[in-house]
Amino acid sequence: MTIAPDPTAAPPVNLTKPEADDPGQPAAQEMHYARAELALALPDQLALREVPLTPDPLEALANAVADIREDLGESADVVLDLLPIAPTRVSSRRRRLLAQARRNPADRFGFDLSAVMSEIATEMKGNQGDGARQRSPQAQRAHGATDTKAALGKLAPGAEPVFSMQLLVRTCARDEYRARMILDQVLAALEPWSGENHLRPVGLHLGVTRLRADHWIYRSKFDRRFETGLFVPRRHSWVTAQEIAGLLKPPTKHNMAPNITRSGGVVPPPPAALPTWTGQHGLLPLGWVAKSGGGERLAGVPLRYLLFALFLGKSGFGKTEMSLVQAIALAHNGFGMLFLDPHGDGWIRARPYLAHKELADRIWEIDLTSPELDKMVGSWNPLSMERRREAEIPDIVQYIVTGFAAAVGWNDASARAKTILTRAVESLVHLSWQVCQAGRPDLAPTVFQIRTILTDPVWRTGVLPYLPKDVRDFWEQTFPGYSKEAIPIVIGIIERLSSSNAIKAFLGSSRSTYDIRHAMDTGKIVFVCPAGTGDVDRIISSLLIYDLFRAGLSRRDTPPDQRRDFYSFIDELTSVDGASKGTLAQITEQLRKYNVKLLAMTQMAQRLSPTTRQGLLQNLSILSTTASDIDEATLVTRRWGKKVAPDTIVQLNRYNYVMSVTLDGGTTDPFRVRGASVEDLYGDYYRPQNEERLARAIDENLQRRTVRDILTDLRRLDSRLRAFILTLPVPPDDGPTIGDAPCDDEGPHGPADGPGPAVAAAKPRVHDSEGTVISGGRPDPEDETPDNVHPINPHQNQSRLG
Amino acid sequence: MNTTELIDGVIDFVGDIPGHVKQLADWTLSNAWWVALAATGTGGVIAMARWAVSRGPMPQRTALELLPTTDFDPKPEEIVRFGHQMARAHKSVSRWLISSSRTGALRVRFTCFDGSLSMRVEGPDRAMSVLRHQGYAQVEMRPVEADGRAARERPQIRLGSQTS
Numbered sequence: 001m002t003i004a005p006d007p008t009a010a011p012p013v014n015l016t017k018p019e020a021d022d023p024g025q026p027a028a029q030e031m032h033y034a035r036a037e038l039a040l041a042l043p044d045q046l047a048l049r050e051v052p053l054t055p056d057p058l059e060a061l062a063n064a065v066a067d068i069r070e071d072l073g074e075s076a077d078v079v080l081d082l083l084p085i086a087p088t089r090v091s092s093r094r095r096r097l098l099a100q101a102r103r104n105p106a107d108r109f110g111f112d113l114s115a116v117m118s119e120i121a122t123e124m125k126g127n128q129g130d131g132a133r134q135r136s137p138q139a140q141r142a143h144g145a146t147d148t149k150a151a152l153g154k155l156a157p158g159a160e161p162v163f164s165m166q167l168l169v170r171t172c173a174r175d176e177y178r179a180r181m182i183l184d185q186v187l188a189a190l191e192p193w194s195g196e197n198h199l200r201p202v203g204l205h206l207g208v209t210r211l212r213a214d215h216w217i218y219r220s221k222f223d224r225r226f227e228t229g230l231f232v233p234r235r236h237s238w239v240t241a242q243e244i245a246g247l248l249k250p251p252t253k254h255n256m257a258p259n260i261t262r263s264g265g266v267v268p269p270p271p272a273a274l275p276t277w278t279g280q281h282g283l284l285p286l287g288w289v290a291k292s293g294g295g296e297r298l299a300g301v302p303l304r305y306l307l308f309a310l311f312l313g314k315s316g317f318g319k320t321e322m323s324l325v326q327a328i329a330l331a332h333n334g335f336g337m338l339f340l341d342p343h344g345d346g347w348i349r350a351r352p353y354l355a356h357k358e359l360a361d362r363i364w365e366i367d368l369t370s371p372e373l374d375k376m377v378g379s380w381n382p383l384s385m386e387r388r389r390e391a392e393i394p395d396i397v398q399y400i401v402t403g404f405a406a407a408v409g410w411n412d413a414s415a416r417a418k419t420i421l422t423r424a425v426e427s428l429v430h431l432s433w434q435v436c437q438a439g440r441p442d443l444a445p446t447v448f449q450i451r452t453i454l455t456d457p458v459w460r461t462g463v464l465p466y467l468p469k470d471v472r473d474f475w476e477q478t479f480p481g482y483s484k485e486a487i488p489i490v491i492g493i494i495e496r497l498s499s500s501n502a503i504k505a506f507l508g509s510s511r512s513t514y515d516i517r518h519a520m521d522t523g524k525i526v527f528v529c530p531a532g533t534g535d536v537d538r539i540i541s542s543l544l545i546y547d548l549f550r551a552g553l554s555r556r557d558t559p560p561d562q563r564r565d566f567y568s569f570i571d572e573l574t575s576v577d578g579a580s581k582g583t584l585a586q587i588t589e590q591l592r593k594y595n596v597k598l599l600a601m602t603q604m605a606q607r608l609s610p611t612t613r614q615g616l617l618q619n620l621s622i623l624s625t626t627a628s629d630i631d632e633a634t635l636v637t638r639r640w641g642k643k644v645a646p647d648t649i650v651q652l653n654r655y656n657y658v659m660s661v662t663l664d665g666g667t668t669d670p671f672r673v674r675g676a677s678v679e680d681l682y683g684d685y686y687r688p689q690n691e692e693r694l695a696r697a698i699d700e701n702l703q704r705r706t707v708r709d710i711l712t713d714l715r716r717l718d719s720r721l722r723a724f725i726l727t728l729p730v731p732p733d734d735g736p737t738i739g740d741a742p743c744d745d746e747g748p749h750g751p752a753d754g755p756g757p758a759v760a761a762a763k764p765r766v767h768d769s770e771g772t773v774i775s776g777g778r779p780d781p782e783d784e785t786p787d788n789v790h791p792i793n794p795h796q797n798q799s800r801l802g
Numbered sequence: 803m804n805t806t807e808l809i810d811g812v813i814d815f816v817g818d819i820p821g822h823v824k825q826l827a828d829w830t831l832s833n834a835w836w837v838a839l840a841a842t843g844t845g846g847v848i849a850m851a852r853w854a855v856s857r858g859p860m861p862q863r864t865a866l867e868l869l870p871t872t873d874f875d876p877k878p879e880e881i882v883r884f885g886h887q888m889a890r891a892h893k894s895v896s897r898w899l900i901s902s903s904r905t906g907a908l909r910v911r912f913t914c915f916d917g918s919l920s921m922r923v924e925g926p927d928r929a930m931s932v933l934r935h936q937g938y939a940q941v942e943m944r945p946v947e948a949d950g951r952a953a954r955e956r957p958q959i960r961l962g963s964q965t966s
Contacts, residue, residue: 053876053878053881058912058919061912061919062918062919065914065917065919066917067917068914068917069917070914070915070916070917075913075914076913076914077911077912077913078911078912078913079909079910079911079912080909080910080911080912081907081908081909081910082888082907082908082909082910083892083903083906083907083908084888084889084892084893160886160889161882161885161886161888161889163885163888163889164903166907229863229905229907229909229924229925230904230905231903231904231905231906231907232904241881241882241884241885241886242878242882245878245881245882245885247910247912248881248884248885248888248910249868249870249876249880249881249884249921249938249941250868250869250870250874250920250921250938250941251870251874251919251921252870252874252875252876253870253872253873253874253875254875257919259914259917259918259919260870260918260919260920261867261869261915261918261919261920262869262870262871262872263869263870263871263941263942263944264871265871265942266871266939266940266941266942277959278957278958278959278960279959279960279961279962281962298957328961329959329961332961332962333961333962334962645871645873647871647872647873648871676957680957681957681959682959684959685959685961
């Protein structure tokens with residue numbers, strides 16, 4: 001079986017034979033044609049054999065053309081021209097046939113032996129009562145009916161539609177004999193129709209041979225009919241649809257020949273209400289869809305209906321390309337977005353299209369693919385409490401631990417490791433809070449200090465007095481009782497993270513320049529490119545995604561109308577599922593309330609846990625799939641009712657999708673989409689010459705530092721942090737920790753992180769937004785920003801690319 | 803007039819039949835030239851009209867490729883129905899009763915592309931636009947573009963960052 005190539009991607013198909021009317025090419029002159037015109041051999045009320053549909057009569061034809069070499073210019077065509085005959089003409093023909101039959105009733109049978117014999121038999125039996133005599137007229141009537149039927153042949157009433165037929169066969173090859181051979185093969189394939197009537201090549205009978213359509217007498221007219229569709233049928237040319245049923249349908253499933261062009265499956269047409277995309281602000285581009293009148297148009301789906309999108313299918317089938325098209329459109333249209341792009345290939349493709357001065361100050365790039373020590377990188381410390389409030393600590397701890405746990409696949413059985421990690425993170429976040437309060441956010445612990453706190457008892461003992469009592473109790477009483485086997489599991493994760501320079505540099509800086517909440521609120525264009533290999537990658541992706549979720553949910557402190565739309569393109573959603581049952585589904589459900597729209601891609605929806613899958617599928621605005629495995633396809637098509645067969649999905653070509661979207665009237669039927677490529681759409685936006693300047697702009701946006709610098713700092717961090725912590729006053733044992741008091745005193749509306757004398761020294765490098773509040777009230781803006789903090793103005797570097 | 807006279811009249815008429823026949827033959831012979839001419843003329847005019855209609859350019863023709871799915875298994879009734887649809891579609895070609903049959907036929911073509919057998923239905927634009935939506939259930943009808951990519955124009959995308 002051959003799946004039909006994409007209609008527009010296919011090379012041009014000429015309806016006429018290109019060799020025939022292209023005399024300029026020398027090859028064309030060498031081609032030889034063999035022609036045959038077939039017509040009914042006998043009067044046309046006699047029927048051809050009604051060839052049954054099983055097995056498919058076209059199987060022979062498929063076999064006949066199996067060895068045609070297109071590359072050598074060979075071809076074979078069977079052309080059946082049909083002109084419907086008006087019912088009045090058919091009836092008048094019937095009348096004539098009947099009249100003829102009445103004039104010479106024995107015409108067909110010569111001598112009706114059966115009638116005579118039955119007559120004799122009746123006479124010999126003698127008169128046996130009335131029954132026999134009464135049956136006689138019935139028998140006569142039946143006999144009459146048989147006569148009528150015989151006279152009308154296939155044109156008996158009910159045989160409509162009747163067509164006048166012209167059947168032309170032409171083959172072409174470089175060799176005259178080969179052309180004839182192919183022709184004979186094709187004619188042989190039409191032989192099963194021979195029955196009461198049969199098909200015979202038309203031509204003048206010369207007694208010893210017959211002039212065929214190849215003869216110069218017929219040739220030019222034949223070719224004219226063949227090429228233009230001119231219809232000049234022979235005298236006996238009427239056929240009924242039943243007779244030629246085998247030729248009125250494409251090959252069926254009973255056709256076992258392997259060389260059949262088949263459709264990849266039938267999919268409903270795209271909804272008429274689907275808007276055409278030309279770059280409009282409010283639409284998300286999808287790709288090319290078929291126009292009702294032929295041709296294609298670019299379709300888009302209104303962003304206001306977009307809550308959550310799921311793109312499924314094999315890798316390498318165009319999921320990333322579609323996301324890039326969408327991401328570039330959103331970026332240019334002023335929306336904030338996060339693109340999690342394993343390997344960084346997407347970023348490399350998108351970069352020249354985003355290197356515009358209008359976008360320069362909005363672009364962030366986190367590239368974790370390069371091991372170079374002199375590379376400039378942004379940094380992210382999930383544990384940093386700079387510009388955060390103490391009330392956020394539980395949330396931060398929870399999301400970091402969930403991120404780790406999801407990535408390494410910890411389940412309930414790993415409770416001990418999870419507890420240790422939780423306590424370690426909690427301790428470090430508290431320490432971070434302390435140093436930030438003391439005005440040294442540059443000494444905040446990073447995730448790499450998890451290892452220190454677990455393995456270095458001296459260090460741990462040094463910082464214990466600065467932790468809340470319950471955490472301290474854990475380290476002093478519970479932790480020593482844990483078996484030593486649980487600790488290496490936790491440390492293993494950190495060790496794996498520190499195996500990559502790029503990740504070490506990204507996570508190893510005490511101060512964050514990457515803050516996804518800030519990106520959300522200011523419409524940043526964020527590309528994060530993990531190295532795309534192995535565990536480390538999963539961990540970092542998972543941490544980033546859970547941080548995204550946390551940041552999204554923290555937007556509850558912003559009035560709904562001020563929450564800017566933020567679009568997150570996340571690949572391999574499966575890698576962040578599995579942390580805890582249904583968390584992912586709940587989060588995505590929640591996120592849409594805070595205008596964080598998730599466009600997730602995954603190869604296997606089946607690998608998602610059932611709870612997550614149900615939750616996600618429930619809220620989908622776009623469900624799209626490219627080719628996938630049959631089980632996966634069944635899962636998706638079940639959601640579409642029986643409108644698309646799973647086989648259809650399995651057979652999709654690359655860059656072809658079937659998707660359903662949400663429009664005004666609810667979810668649409670699935671329809672086909674052909675992927676658009678970035679080059680096709682955004683040729684006008686290609687600015688490779690600006691990439692250099694874009695890199696400099698990103699350095700400035702993210703205040704990037706070299707990997708070498710960060711690693712040097714990280715090596716000294718343990719000792720410097722401990723030394724600094726020890727200079728701080730030890731908080732009273734059972735009392736509130738530092739910084740807690742003002743919060744309690746001033747109530748929920750008070751400034752949670754009011755500027756202390758030390759905080760004044762802190763210069764946030766990224767934020768110009770308010771701090772995030774998870775469970776408290778909204779902080780007072782006046783208290784929020786210390787006097788000497790100079791927030792980065794998103795417009796201050798507008799001219800950098802100018 | 804009595805019976806005898808009537809009978810006499812009949813006898814006279816019968817006796818004179820050769821004369822009547824001769825009269826009729828004379829009349830026919832003397833008028834045959836223009837009767838024949840009128841008949842020929844009428845026939846000629848009709849033939850001319852038909853020829854004139856068919857002589858015009860072939861109507862624009864389009865082709866649909868009929869691509870069956872692997873599950874396509876039509877019943878005979880479905881095929882006859884498709885035959886009816888073809889017959890009906892042909893009626894859309896022209897509304898003139900004297901329209902030529904020479905140019906308006908629908909064509910079923912079995913051709914091979916890359917060694918694979920495929921079926922196409924070709925015909926005048928108007929017929930095909932009707933037929934396009936009347937296909938088999940498990941068959942995709944895909945227009946065959948005579949010049950491939952021409953149907954897709956290069957998109958003109960205007961993104962927000964440029965207009966603003």
